[in-house]
Amino acid sequence: MINETFVASDPKSAYEQAVEKYGTDIKIVSAKQVKYNDDELRSEVVIAVPKALFMERSFGAQALLPEVNGEEEGLLNEIGDLKTQLDEMRDGLLQQGRFGAVADDVKKRFMKKGIAERWLDSILIPLIGTPVMEDAQLLVSYLLEEIDETLKIKEEDMESSKIMMLVGPTGVGKTTTIAKLAARYAYLLDRPYRVALINLDSYKVGAIEQLAHYADIMQIEHYSIASAEAFQEKIEDLASYDVILVDTAGMSPYDTQKFIKTVEFVTTEIPKKIEVALVLAATVKYEDMEDIHENFSFLNLDSVIISKFDETKHFGTLMNFMLLYDLPMSYFSTGQEVPDDLLVASKEYLLEQFIGDVHEG
Structure with missing residues (x-):
């Protein structure tokens, strides 16, 4: 797997950039807010994608063709490995988990009870940087409200046969x-x-x-x-x-x-x-x-x-x-x-x- 970072003004926009490039078959590695050179907060979403997909979307379909000679293939692999190492270093320096200790713990609890990670991520990403992510009880309540909003009921209708x-x-x-x-x-x-x-x-x-x-x-x-x-x-x-x-x-x-x-x-x-x-x-x-x-x-x-x-x-x-x-x-x-x-x-x-x-x- 290859990690790639997407940066935007808010986490949802960064995630949408990743989806636009790779589709929905991606795994979120981390999502957090960081300060850049202009001292303004930016949202970073790091996603992991299969190596072949990364090569195709980053360097074009020719990167996957068997005609690529050994020297070019080796160079592509080195670039991918270097990018992975840099992302891992960044994750280590930033010190936080994917969403922060409190939110990660709440997410883990819901996943343990059977809720899919991709559904939870879609709800949590827009909350990055908000007080909700630092209050476990409040976050649990928020997730339950989102579940309530998402569930649908078909009303019993006996008006017609x-x-x-x-x-x-x-x-x-x-x-x-x-x-x-x-x-x-x-x-x-x-x-x-x-x-x-x-x-x-x-x-x-x-x-x-x-x-x-x-x-x-x-x-x-x-x-x-x-x-x-x-x-x-x-x-x-x-x-x-x-x-x-x-x-x-x-x-x-x-x-x-x-x-x-x-x-x-x-x-x-x-x-x-x-x-x-x-x-x-x-x-x-x-x-x-x-x-x-x-x-x-x-x-x-x-x-x-x-x-x-x-x-x-x-x-x-x-x-x-x-x-x-x-x-x-x-x-x-x-x-x-x-x-x-x-x-x-x-x-x-x-x-x-x-x-x-x-x-x-």
Whole structure:
């Protein structure tokens, strides 16, 4: 990795210079204010980039060509190494951490709880040189306020009829969540809505029977569909219903066949738009987040339903998912009881869980 320093009147502008040159795939080494010859404060942001990218953007694409002779290549390497050494010397002389001791400690605490470094850096850089960075309690409060501002909620709207399709990885609780939603819409709101259930899961053993069992108890229409054509016909038959809830097969993010099949259903030509809700477990692992979003985002997600709140006390990774991927939350599933363990999503509820986890840290 090669370090490069960007200087501007404020840290945000310096960071934007780095992004303009290298893109967002950069790592911040340090960000601080220093005095220059004119005795005015300047903001310095030091970033680290892969050596090949540094050579290409600094010396042109020819710096990466195999035709470069050994003497030229050696010179380029020496220049890069010298620049790295100078930046390391500067960091040693300036004596401070990336953001200062207090802010670095707060940042480390949030990262330990699952919040991505790149999101934290985007919030902290504009604060360099302000009193907030020297007060741990104030900085924690500021970060929590930024989290609150960033989180999005999809309000429950029953003004018009809708089709809601639930998708998600295997084992996140889609079928149980469908049953909770059906009970809510049919019995628990200001008036009883006419609800129908459609099952598209022909893969999981017992999936059809499980949803049919819930439907029988609630006296709600239930249908099992195997093809996109049959799905289109059934949607047309159910045009008079207020809510149609669609259960899909649980999918590994790597199961191409099931994804293609689900896309066929989502893109079916029907009069109404299908609201696609990703069911995501509160227990999601950091390593799986990117794969889940990368694959399921092709279904044009409208919201996220978070399940399994009762199976963890650590919500940082889930919070990180919601911050990075800019998706609104619609419902929280907090247990196995139908229909009791279902809440309309709220920022306050998720923040309460996360704040408790941060304070424990």
